[in-house]
Amino acid sequence: MTQEWTVEKTGFDTADIELHGSKYLLGNGFMGYRGTMEEYTAEQLVALNLAGFFDLARGSNWRESVNAPNPLYTAVSVNGKELNLSRIAPVFHKQTLDIKTGIHKRETVFPAGEVNITVKAERFVSKARENILALKYSVSADKNVDIVIKTGTDKNIWNISGNHLNYTDETARGDFSELTAESVQLKKPLKVYEKICGLENIVNVGLLHTASVALKANEEFTFTKFGGVYHGDGLENSDADFLRAVNFGYDNLKDEHIAAWDAIWENSDVVIEGDEEACAALRYSIYHLCSIAPRNTDKCGIPARGLSGQVYKGAAFWDTEMFMLPFFRFTDADVARNLLKYRINTLAGAERKAKEFGFEGAFFAWESQETGDDACTLFNVTDVFTNRPLRTYFKDKQIHVSADIVFALWDYCITTGDFVLLADGGLKLIYECIRFFYTYASFKPHKDRYELLDVVGPDEYHERVNNNAFTNAMVKRAADIFILALEKVKTDYPESLENLGENLDWAYDFAKKLYVPAPDERGIIEQFDGYFNLEDVTPETLKTRELKENEYWGCHGLASQTRTLKQADVIMLLSVLKSDYGREIKKANWDFYEPYTEHGSSLSACAYAIVAAEIGYTDWAYKYFMKTACVDLKGDSKQYLGSLYIGGTHPAANGGAWNTAIFGFAGVSFANDRLDISPRLPENWKSMSFKLNLRGERLEIRVDAKGAEIKGAAKTKITVYGKEYKK
């Protein structure tokens, strides 16, 4: 199914339409274009999903990312019958995604009475010009036949909650069309251009061009088309920009696009020798990360389902900081900086949220859109028994998100050496987050410590718990980071200190006295106060207790009063703050928590994989690595939360796959200005090669069972398995 650089399927099953839309996704950080057929419409979940463009759907209070009309829409009819793959069983069908070049192809042979008609299409979303997408479309037949080609910009596209756009102008002139729209509530303008080359005798109806073509037997008829999608700053010169692209021509655009992908792979590729399947899955994960990374803007984050649609409202979660940022900070610091700047730019929203809930400082959105105000509602799940909305506490109690951002920001500075970011709003962000935690915390005088009560940790099946180990440890780390960052700025950028309060004694006190749950005598860290007292049952048992499909196990559901957890929580902690905990502690917790973990989130398996690799559970590590790396290839992730659709791509898992490969199997860690590499490869992996950018140096690393070879490390101090590496 997957070879080294291609994802491909021969044959067709209507059941795959939804999955393939995500699996064969094209994207360039500005937009995502689902892996649908050119003749598909809303019914088959066609979407051109826009990054950072949010608004209400008409008549709804559901704010989500906006899908643009589809400028690549093209369908062929024979004798009045449309050749639509979703409705006609093909004679032959093949869909291909080349992840090296970001090019999507389809080839379909349709039966049309006595004639077989072959449609071939190739398309890409330009990696070099973020507003541009292009399509080459060919039709042939085994007999002479007259066909009608209908092509243009299709407004009938997938929308989860309804239409987001009012169309203010629609113009079609010959082989060109232009659509102007504005979003429903905020009236943000959007322009979609479309241009066809190589099609004649066009009749225009609305935004659709129709042309009859007399196909000669076994002679291929080909035309190309170009789409241009513009909003925000891009609108200023959109006419000229689109024209330039069209004039540049399909082949030139394609070359330029491939070159851009080549440049990305140059820094990002990971080669696994001895395990083609793992190599392909990892590369596929990297492909997705690079397809959705905001390369030219610091105004948007990465949505939890990438650019595969509007699921989770197109919002960014802690996923970005904890699962994706490691990849970017080591392979593309500019993207990492953009993502962190996005958080800095949305600090005001986080401050509003803190205030709304009665706190000071910055409480970052659980679901962050363009302003940083929280798109998350207080009712995220519908009860399958009553069809009533369930009060969930993701928004108001999952406070760890602010600590995760601080952690990622500091790690970025450490890894890249770019401490200017601290002066550029970073320290202020950290300060506000710590201020938030300080005002959220409860000081317990009789214990002389701060506690974090009434929170939700990563394991959302247990809401409103006290002293969640992950949360407390991450907040403690964040508080320590504040002090480090403060000292750094005092020394290097003293002029940036003015925004902070006069007296910071409280922050030192907080960092010193914040309680972090310690391992017990067995070495096990209790996930939260009282967790050990909960009913001792595993997900398998809970499954047998289900009364209805898609029951939500959180809230008051099946898991809530048991030890069963949705996803890695303590193990997540051990995978993130890896140097704070020894191997024995990791082993004790892995053994304890693994049986209770449902892995009901795609964020779970990679944490287990990383820790498993570290403690020598290589088979487990491999199993969880492949689960993570293949989640979008196999599409076997959870599709519903209660009655809420949550399908799409899983960039956090994509990032998690890379993290497992690099931090788990290659055993990379960077602390105290020292890079350590302690490879623990799966048995069948002969070697793994990858690049890391570290403080301006580009290291080429090859690891195998015996150790590591590193090139390009002039300044970086390196150890392998803890011993100094001789360059």
Place this chain on the structure above:
Amino acid sequence: MTQEWTVEKTGFDTADIELHGSKYLLGNGFMGYRGTMEEYTAEQLVALNLAGFFDLARGSNWRESVNAPNPLYTAVSVNGKELNLSRIAPVFHKQTLDIKTGIHKRETVFPAGEVNITVKAERFVSKARENILALKYSVSADKNVDIVIKTGTDKNIWNISGNHLNYTDETARGDFSELTAESVQLKKPLKVYEKICGLENIVNVGLLHTASVALKANEEFTFTKFGGVYHGDGLENSDADFLRAVNFGYDNLKDEHIAAWDAIWENSDVVIEGDEEACAALRYSIYHLCSIAPRNTDKCGIPARGLSGQVYKGAAFWDTEMFMLPFFRFTDADVARNLLKYRINTLAGAERKAKEFGFEGAFFAWESQETGDDACTLFNVTDVFTNRPLRTYFKDKQIHVSADIVFALWDYCITTGDFVLLADGGLKLIYECIRFFYTYASFKPHKDRYELLDVVGPDEYHERVNNNAFTNAMVKRAADIFILALEKVKTDYPESLENLGENLDWAYDFAKKLYVPAPDERGIIEQFDGYFNLEDVTPETLKTRELKENEYWGCHGLASQTRTLKQADVIMLLSVLKSDYGREIKKANWDFYEPYTEHGSSLSACAYAIVAAEIGYTDWAYKYFMKTACVDLKGDSKQYLGSLYIGGTHPAANGGAWNTAIFGFAGVSFANDRLDISPRLPENWKSMSFKLNLRGERLEIRVDAKGAEIKGAAKTKITVYGKEYKK
């Protein structure tokens, strides 16, 4: 239906069996005997409910009060057919309870073929001898007829969760029987004696005596019987004690019993002139309070459903302290002292509970049995949609119970002048409660205040709220009381200080800095942080949203995310700490909260009534007073919580009725050593007369529209409507 001193019903409806069991209850604080017919058994909910005797039911983990076998069981058969009211429609039937004397009567005419058989029975649970109950049973017929009388001790009695007893010995000798049993888990012994007088030719089968009697037309055949029930200390001389009672004879026992009730009414009666119905309902409430008060023991509290059965496990709740104690401390200080000593005696259980949940000090049981360990489970309600137990937070979050006890204890001291109780364990109890609150509280350094987070207030529909106004205010009051009590003990009983910690600065700091939510600019106190943000709907609207009968509105149910509340919460606060809040504040809150209040608890209406009386809403006050006073007469209270049966008597409402009459309508308040009486009687009440015991003085008070007359107040300073009363 109710006259001044009698509750009575002529006619019979099987639907009344359950209600009448509670409504016609007899009791003496040691036991309650349900208002069932002599021939009834388990099926008709016969119960001889024992105060302070708890154990598991066989094969269950549900710990509840134990029902003893029924020594008054008696049934008549004619031609082999038993005359059982529950199965034979009577020619005539009348049931009567004389609340002045605590005597129950029934008269039933049964059709038996050609003959009408009349059964008359009179019984009482001796108010003078707590182990004794007695029955006089008469049968007559309008024609000669042979009947068979079956009488004895019946083990087939009502048990909610199964049998609690193992029977170790059963002996019947002629007209006497004796049963020895022990409770299932703790093997606590129980003895039940039974003796018949006036029945001959007895044949014994097990514990049942059978005798044939040839009735002559219109000649009444009468016999008497005696029951004796013993456990605990009473077992020591039980043989002799029972024999003494039997030898004393039915009429003497009855006289002695009536005299005991007379003595109680002498101090407790309230006479309302001009409203017979209200007067009867209030007397009926007082009857219940006096029937269940533990007069001879400080080892048990008053169960939430009195001694009417095992509902709520026979456990004592905050109901005792907040709703019943005012009546006792003003009319029978010995009972009040017993009830408070019960809490002091169970302090160790409260300390265990605090420790279990990670705190210091004393966290009193939500449902308290004989040890003070909490009988409340974490799962109190069954979801009607899934039949799964719902996690409720009554047990672990309803912390106000410890403050309520402190409050009641201090009020007892103030009212009775018995400050010795402080030295007798009272101060230690208060100290441990404050210690609990201090360790429960969250200090918020940036606000320089303590907050009480994650609690449940009286309104159980809103669980896990922050800074519940009632809770915070009561805890604040408790903290203030600790300081007052400490000073008192320092001065008067310095030798009792040894049990407290060395340094008590923390307690002063806590009392000073505990946050109490204040009225907003409208004068409204927010029930808890964020209450005003909840959906603005009333119980009437929620009712229309119900999908199933007996849906529980708390937990995640219909009310939980709305303003609808189960019962008085802020209004409860205003009724309890009445001198802390002015009339305007009371009015603003009454107006605001009344429409949102479901009154889903019998504790609710009286709080609204008291405050309504005070702010001049006399019609409302009267309506809620009657609702409270009539709850057990009408039986229109909630019978189910989810699928949990919660029927029975409502002693808290009984107490609430008295509180409304005395504190509301008579406007009695006692603060700063001054009794104020500010009557605000309903229009049709000509006068109300009652007695209050105040620091050893017995005041006879008569209030009317114009003011008050008080007799017996030699030392007490008295004002009427705030002006000095001229004696």
